[in-house]
Amino acid sequence: MANGWCGLEVKIEDLKAICQGAGLRATHQRLEILGEVLKADDHPSAESIHARVRKRMPTVSLDTVYRTLATFEAFGIISRLHICSGRISYDPVRKRHDHFVCVECKRVFDCQIPGIDELPIPAEVTAWGEIASVQLELRGICKECLRRRRKENACG
Numbered sequence: 530m531a532n533g534w535c536g537l538e539v540k541i542e543d544l545k546a547i548c549q550g551a552g553l554r555a556t557h558q559r560l561e562i563l564g565e566v567l568k569a570d571d572h573p574s575a576e577s578i579h580a581r582v583r584k585r586m587p588t589v590s591l592d593t594v595y596r597t598l599a600t601f602e603a604f605g606i607i608s609r610l611h612i613c614s615g616r617i618s619y620d621p622v623r624k625r626h627d628h629f630v631c632v633e634c635k636r637v638f639d640c641q642i643p644g645i646d647e648l649p650i651p652a653e654v655t656a657w658g659e660i661a662s663v664q665l666e667l668r669g670i671c672k673e674c675l676r677r678r679r680k681e682n683a684c685g
């Protein structure tokens with residue numbers, strides 16, 4: 530597994546190791562797409578991953594990107610976030626983390642809320658099945674949106 534947080538430089542050997550570790554053949558296309566997801570610090574949509582990958586692989590289609598992301602998801606390499614807006618974005622699965630979502634600009638921020646793993650799980654949940662992971666989504670308005678709102682109010 531690559532270490533550290535999103536936004537760090539991702540090495541090709543690390544990408545290969547991630548694919549192979551998950552039991553997936555490390556094709557050139559997969560490595561390029563995975564590299565973009567891991568590099569991103571903005572929880573990108575498939576469309577924006579496609580735009581980034583195309584800079585180095587102009588022939589790659591959006592459909593291929595969709596399919597590759599779905600494969601990564603199925604193999605547990607990335608996770609798909611369903612943000613309140615209905616926008617779907619992708620997140621590398623590296624370290625358990627939570628999200629703060631701005632309901633206005635839909636930006637997603639990574640954060641880590643302590644104690645999540647020790648949350649008491651109600652018996653009705655354990656009756657449904659086994660829990661693999663717990664994630665918290667906090668919704669609010671980010672600083673920038675708050676600032677913009679304040680400005681708009683001041684001018685209007």
Ligand SMILES: [Zn+2]
Pocket residue numbers: 631632633634635636670671672673674675
């Ligand atoms: Zn915002």
Ligand SMILES: [Zn+2]
Pocket residue numbers: 572620626627628638639
């Ligand atoms: Zn995240």
